[in-house]
Amino acid sequence: MKLVVVSAGLSVPSSTRLLGDRLAAAAVRGTAADVQVVELRDLAVEIAHNFTNGFPGPGLSDAIDAVTSADGLIVVTPVFSASYSGLFKSFFDVLTVGDKDALAGKPVLIAATGGSGRHSLVLEHALRPLFAYLRAVVVPTGVYAASEDWGAEGLAERIERAAGELAGLMGAVPVAAAAPVRAGGGFEVIPFEQQLEALRP
Template identity: 60%
Template sequence: MTRRIVVLSAGLSTPSSTRLLADRLAAATSAALLGRGEQSEVQVVELREHARDLADHLVTGFPNDALRPVLDAVAAADAVVAVTPVFSASYSGLFKTFVDVLDREALTGTPVLVAATGGTGRHSLVTEHAMRPLFTYLHAAVVPTAVFAAPEDWGATGTGAPLEARIERAAGELADAVAARPATVRADAFDDVPDFSALLKG
């Protein structure tokens, strides 16, 4: 069965280092799952594309037609990769708004990899002081290794580079967590409807 990985990217620019990190984490996770005999399907969600949808949800209390599939995808995911830029020494307001509109049970038991990008390495602890407690509050299963990327981290590439090593380690932990769990089964909207097709054959 194919594992569904949802990647949340809260970058505000195009292109963005946040999306770059999100893509690298997604690719590494898919490769790690493949190495464990698991197929994967990755859905990347650019939260900036849903900024107005999120604001509407906060005001009305209901997701619109554009936001609802995203919330459903997160709830049905076998794993989530969450990446945010650092603003004012914490996750971005856009990122927090998305988390605020999630159903409180949406991430219960779901393996989550947290990651962040920032303009300086001094913000590297945001993953531990802000993101990990946030997802722990939501009862997600946050993997031990978080990934933070500052501008200087992008210069060194290839196997053995510090950033690449963290990405590989975190992706491996996420793949292990996913492989250890039963695959999420998406309920069909008509599962509980009786089958009357036999009555139509007469």
């Protein structure tokens, strides 16, 4: 099982990366899943060159391979001008220009950071439509963290809920944890990827 975090944070240290790390830790807790982080800040030049010459550099090529081979994604962006960052969008443009189905059916947890809670709707107005267009399966709970949320009540609970939803879609949650057996009989939880495979012609 492989989980990839795509972080578009620009600063060092980055609250965007911190949020991605916390979400990943919660999603793979108690499993043998591998976690890989793609820092878009380090790929900015290669992303720009890819637009002009059509060829990904070695770092960008590795990042594309990581994302397309992942069993699940956590994508985190800082908020700029009430939307995702240009670097974030550019990466997913590059990713899908060669393969429009690169994210089709892939479980994705969306998250964002910003200086004010007033931008929390970026999850629903920008990120969710983007990944719905790319035909990814976006988990119901997105996580937005404003500056005042760090250390405050509520953020940890949102992280756990969203991470649990992603783990369930990835099939990383044991059946007993994902769906407790009811008295008088139980039911089987079928991992999302298996359900999706059954629908394919």
